[in-house]
Amino acid sequence: MMVKKWGTVGLCSIGNLINSADRIIMPIAIIQMTDQYKWSLYWQGWILSSFAFGYITSQLIGARAATRYGSKKVLAWAVCLWSISTLLTPLVTPHLYLLITCRILLGLGEGLGLPTIFTIFAQTVPVHERSTAFGYLIGAGHVGQTLAALLCPHLNWELSFYLFGSLGIVWLFVWMVVYKEEKLSQEDELPLVYSKTGAKQVHWVRFLCHWSLWAIYIAHFAMNWSNYIIMQWLPTYLSRYLGANKESVSLTAVPYIVNSLFGVVSGHLADWLIARNWSILSVRRIMTFVGLFGPGIFLICFCTVNSLLYAVIFVSISMGLCACNSAGHLSNHTEVAPNHAGLTFAISNTLATIPGILCGPLTAELVVQSHGRWFPVFILAAAINFVGGIIYVSQSTANPLYQ
Numbered sequence: 001m002m003v004k005k006w007g008t009v010g011l012c013s014i015g016n017l018i019n020s021a022d023r024i025i026m027p028i029a030i031i032q033m034t035d036q037y038k039w040s041l042y043w044q045g046w047i048l049s050s051f052a053f054g055y056i057t058s059q060l061i062g063a064r065a066a067t068r069y070g071s072k073k074v075l076a077w078a079v080c081l082w083s084i085s086t087l088l089t090p091l092v093t094p095h096l097y098l099l100i101t102c103r104i105l106l107g108l109g110e111g112l113g114l115p116t117i118f119t120i121f122a123q124t125v126p127v128h129e130r131s132t133a134f135g136y137l138i139g140a141g142h143v144g145q146t147l148a149a150l151l152c153p154h155l156n157w158e159l160s161f162y163l164f165g166s167l168g169i170v171w172l173f174v175w176m177v178v179y180k181e182e183k184l185s186q187e188d189e190l191p192l193v194y195s196k197t198g199a200k201q202v203h204w205v206r207f208l209c210h211w212s213l214w215a216i217y218i219a220h221f222a223m224n225w226s227n228y229i230i231m232q233w234l235p236t237y238l239s240r241y242l243g244a245n246k247e248s249v250s251l252t253a254v255p256y257i258v259n260s261l262f263g264v265v266s267g268h269l270a271d272w273l274i275a276r277n278w279s280i281l282s283v284r285r286i287m288t289f290v291g292l293f294g295p296g297i298f299l300i301c302f303c304t305v306n307s308l309l310y311a312v313i314f315v316s317i318s319m320g321l322c323a324c325n326s327a328g329h330l331s332n333h334t335e336v337a338p339n340h341a342g343l344t345f346a347i348s349n350t351l352a353t354i355p356g357i358l359c360g361p362l363t364a365e366l367v368v369q370s371h372g373r374w375f376p377v378f379i380l381a382a383a384i385n386f387v388g389g390i391i392y393v394s395q396s397t398a399n400p401l402y403q
Contacts, residue, residue: 019082025148025160045364048360052353052356057107057108072181077112081109083167132268134267139267145231146256153247221384221388222387232359255320259323284332285328288393292322292389296389300378300379335398336401
């Protein structure tokens with residue numbers, strides 16, 4: 001059981017690695033693509049944000065489909081869709097609207113992924129090991145972003161999409177062969193991960209009716225606002241504003257390396273504290289406070305320096321501290337709604353994808369209206385982080401709202 005459980009965590013984490021790598025290719029490749037196709041900052045913003053239009057659409061679908069049709073099939077279809085979309089991107093790039101459509105399909109596939117994995121984890125990973133499991137999951141995602149950030153600046157942009165799209169197809173075959181989906185024994189295994197009273201049917205609208213859930217949703221929204229700014233615009237910011245060359249753009253990998261390390265360490269630390277009788281709620285609040293206030297402070301520092309070295313250091317610290325959220329509000333889903341973690345995460349991630357839609361065009365507009373200055377972009381991100389942190393710390397709970 002132990003080998004199977006952590007084998008599942010490992011396989012899902014690798015899937016999230018590929019998911020995150022595919023997502024980060026465009027923000028790096030768009031520098032070369034813009035030089036070739038002469039896109040304005042306005043269209044760059046919409047190309048980057050079009051992914052989020054698909055991503056926001058499929059969150060609730062993913063959570064419900066995993067329950068109805070089985071996690072194995074849903075995750076397989078998700079990986080198939082986002083991998084094929086990645087492979088098709090170089091072919092449709094000369095046609096701007098087809099490229100945006102392909103990016104939307106990429107978002108649709110990737111949006112199915114994490115809610116399905118959350119459902120798998122809620123069914124297979126015991127409560128006292130979830131922070132570690134989620135730490136590995138989120139950390140693997142940042143390893144994928146790191147690999148893409150290291151490789152893509154040195155590759156022809158078309159090859160970047162072909163390489164990572166092919167990895168997804170390989171993972172799909174391994175998943176279909178290796179993963180065996182089984183129904184859990186309610187007597188023997190469910191008490192480890194679910195309430196012993198068993199699951200009850202709860203209409204999803206009721207997951208919008210509690211402040212403690214909204215505390216999670218708002219914290220997730222705040223975290224993602226900063227993450228989307230960094231993910232979508234960091235390569236462009238370093239290249240166009242700080243004068244980074246092709247080799248220096250690879251420094252965008254450093255924040256993701258730091259983030260993945262912090263994600264694993266914070267997960268182990270959170271479980272260590274819980275094992276030593278710290279309350280689950282206090283651990284979730286501390287991790288979320290550090291994961292939102294820390295990045296907010298260092299984003300302000302980041303936008304005040306003109307040195308490439310200091311900029312990378314500050315944004316790396318910001319992304320590292322952000323990883324604490326994996327042991328904070330992201331793990332809180334499985335305590336607040338133990339039998340519906342996939343659904344609550346889907347709602348949370350849907351709302352938290354709104355920044356992905358807004359950050360592309362809004363960042364372009366703020367920079368243009370500020371005559372090329374990026375200061376307003378990062379001040380706004382920091383302010384949203386501070387508000388999200390205050391709301392979560394004051395309103396969150398670790399008590400189950402629904403069994």
